[in-house]
Amino acid sequence: MADFATPGAGPPAPLETTTELLSRTRAGDEAARNLLFARYIPVLTRWAHQHLPRGARDLSETGDLVQLTLIRALKRVDSFEPRGEGAFLGYLRQILLNAVRDEIRRAQSRRAPAPLDERLPDPGPSALEQALGRETMARYEAGLARLSPAQREAVILKVEMGYRNPEIAQAIGRSVDAARMLVARALVDLAEFMREQP
């Protein structure tokens, strides 16, 4: 683990873009790597919390999954084409989604003995599935998959990661107005795709 970042004392500069941090991470800059970790852990933790089934959410450490995701992502940073923060987040989301699914499976396949509580809670539906139903989430995922990569990134940033318009603009490298319209159109297309889903 490298030394930490020092504010105002050279790199990483306060608002360094993810793309820049990725480039520096690729060049072996540990401080940039740490900053990427620190920047994305909260947003991914929140995301994972919503996507893990109730039971799995309790028994796994959401934070562990998120760290695992970042470790996986940064391990392969050389092969990642940094098209921007939106693309990077989409990429992280996919790895995290895989990790979540693994975790669900593990939670079910190997429930270790619980000497004090007798039984782990059954992994139930995720918070999203509880709120919206599994079918709706399946439609949403299927619709998302049909969007263009740029639209998908924008929707993920807006809907799942809770980014605000200026941040989305920065993340996808467009003006705020253009980003706003891109997201709006993408949301309408997503709704259409969800409707068309059998």
Add this chain to the structure above:
Amino acid sequence: MSSPDAEPPRDPRLIDLALHLVDDEPVDWEEARHTTGDLSETLERLRQIEMVARTHREAAPAPAPDGGPRAAPAFTWGRLEARDKLGEGAFGEVWRAWDPALRRDVALKLRRAGADTGAARWLREAQSLARIRHPNVVTVHGADVHDGRAGLWTDLIPGRTLEQVLQSLGPFGAREAAAIGMDLCAALASVHRAGLVHGDVKTRNIMREGSARDGTAEGAGRIVLMDFGTAHGSVDPAGDGASSAGTPLFAAPELLEGGAAGVSSDLYALGVVLYRLVTGRFPVEAASLAELRDAHARHDVVPLRTLRPDLPPAFVHAVERALAHDPAQRYRDAAAMERALAAAAGGVEREPAHRPTRFALGVGAGLAAAALVATAIVVIPPLLRPRFHVAPAGAPVAWRTKQVLRGNPDWHLGYVVTNVGDVDGDHVPDVVVTSFGAHDYHGRAQLFLGRPDGSLAPGPVFQMLPDENLFGFAVSAGDLDGDGYSDVVITGDRRDGIVPRTGRVYVYHGGPRFDGHYAQVLRGPQVDDEFGYALCAHGDLDHDGKADLVIGAPQLKPLPAAFVYFGKALLDTVPDLRIESPARDNQFASGLDVGDFNGDGAADIAIGARWDSHDGRYAGRVMIYYGGANLHASPDLVLHGPAPGAVLGFPSFVGDVDGDGYADLAVGAEGADGFAPGSGAVFLYRGGPNPSAEPALVYRGEQEGDLFGSAIVSEDLNGDGYADLVIPARRSDGFERDDGRVYVFFGGRHPDATADAVFAGSGLMSEFGTAVGTLPGRNGRFGSVLIGAPGRFAETRDNGEAFVYEFARYIITRPDAGTSVRAGAPLSVDWLGAEQADVSLSCDGGRSWRVVRRGAGGASQNAIAVPIPAGAAGPVQVRLTPAHGGRGEVTSAPVVVAAR
């Protein structure tokens, strides 16, 4: 596929509504329904998207990224914008501050202005803290000096301090306190490993993480060790008025006498924390520092039992050892204290908790790792059973990676990798590999067809019902219908986590045109019964020449059970025999295997109940039911786990390990050391007419928490006629090392428990060793080991891999196919394998051979040059024969002889 450039027409009313969502403005959906009319279905989907977004937002454990209006900062310090003062003390102030680089709020701790003494050292130490990354230690992001003030910034942890919880809810129970203590031991261990001392462990410096909104303890409940104190009298950014020696009532007596803080004083302070949590008081109390020193000098400690006679003795002992006056009498390190607390917690009865923590998550001391890993129930089909041709034992053996199997991208292939015998009738055993399935919950299984040269070629994907979930958890095979082809059985839906269903087991009939379609689906009797968790299809229990199928249902209520289906063309959907567990909730039949243990010619059934508590909680038990005409549902022999928490329960008949003519039984116990942290173990029980219930040999893993023994397979890998054991340790004790190992133990007349070969995963989080399997030897090669690594990163895709390692007396690495040589020139011959070899040459395509070198090689890697006669026309081949006799002759690929 839509493209933004194509710009399909979109209804402006929908765009307008979408812009409301984009701008985070509320939408009146009722009103929208009126205005959009014919678009109601799309509108409904838009509303669902809004709900997806809202549900995501509502989970926010941390403030959303910046971008909106924020209150003006009180001041800036470097890049940080200080917003609200959270606290103040003798050492300085704590602020909530916005970090634009991290895009979130952090806790900024500023030393008091003018507090220059030791600032440089303080900075150095704070910078060292930033290297520690542990879930139970607050993350320090950095430290610096700006505007003349030294400060550091850390994560802002929502929640309450343990002192606040204690004050509002009263004393803790022993179980909860032990769980907290274990988390703190883990935290301190990471601090001490970094060469640091915390120096101010106290109830006010320990947070129980709670909800981000109200700070209550309704969140994840993570225990976080906060402000670092006075390791060297310098770092105490929280500054709550503590003395330079930490907070006196938590301080070890030697610190009060001017001694230096160290590991021992941190553990003492942790002892005080635990004492206080269960009593609300301190072990040594006083009104002044002088009084406190005197009280320590008099050893004036209030025994824990005086205040809480209800506490379990083990817990009392664990805490009081940390509180020993003499540092030499305390724990040597945090890990030792954690073990003592774990052992104590194992003996604590259930009690109401303030909030479930690590223990209440149900994983229990020492076994926590098990919840995070997956297993494979790997069984050995009949064609794989070792054939016994006893040869001189102990001859060296070589091995190499023969092949790497990869599935479709994103399959996470390698969850199960097992030999299923000859499915397609070519007399070469085939392999089934299953995967997690990453884009859905389905799971996948694929047949890899064995070829005569020992390689595997991708074959059909196994079909399943459209609503299948979690397919491929367990796989077994045997000739159930007696047609000479191996039939494959695969576990399907045990449950999908959302819709409760009975388990499913698919049966696929082998044949020359095997296409992956299932012949029938068996279902468990009850919802959520976990029917198919373990299964075995390779034993003939009723002596009719057809293999029989045994399926476990470990979650069946009220009693778990195993079901026996006697083999026939189409299995009866009602089982022929039901073997019930003698007790409930013991995971009976989560591991099972079939083999002839007592040597009477009929296969016997071994069923594990790893949570069985007959002789101690979770010691585990294996019950053996002798097959034949008298097969019945009560056990003929019972093997008990060695200690509470050992979870003995994965039986595997492994062939004749010791050459006494009887098949032996190996049983895995992932938690062999009980609730104390330790490695897993495998217990070997000798088969025979009167098998003993005492293990003849115990194999152990290398590392604490390595989960050694979750699966066991066997094969004769070194050609000596004895069965050899292959045992994985999937190990899950840290992200950096979670790549697993697989150990090979050669059998012999006097087998020992020292590994003869070790395969290590090479990828971070590769989960190497999740599955193991074996293939028998052919054409001079010995057996092969199959190892699944479902987390392995193959190229850039996250799709897992399975490795095939080939064992042989010799492995010729040169010449290989396609090599050519000139007549009269030397041919380079390289090989692996330390047994000396006689080298023979054939120049007529293998019809006649001539020895060209005797006793060559002898090192693990060898190279010689063999002269090719001037008149040779080829093809030329080289053969290596063990110089001292025995099996293992190998022949090179044919080499073309080029004209001179």
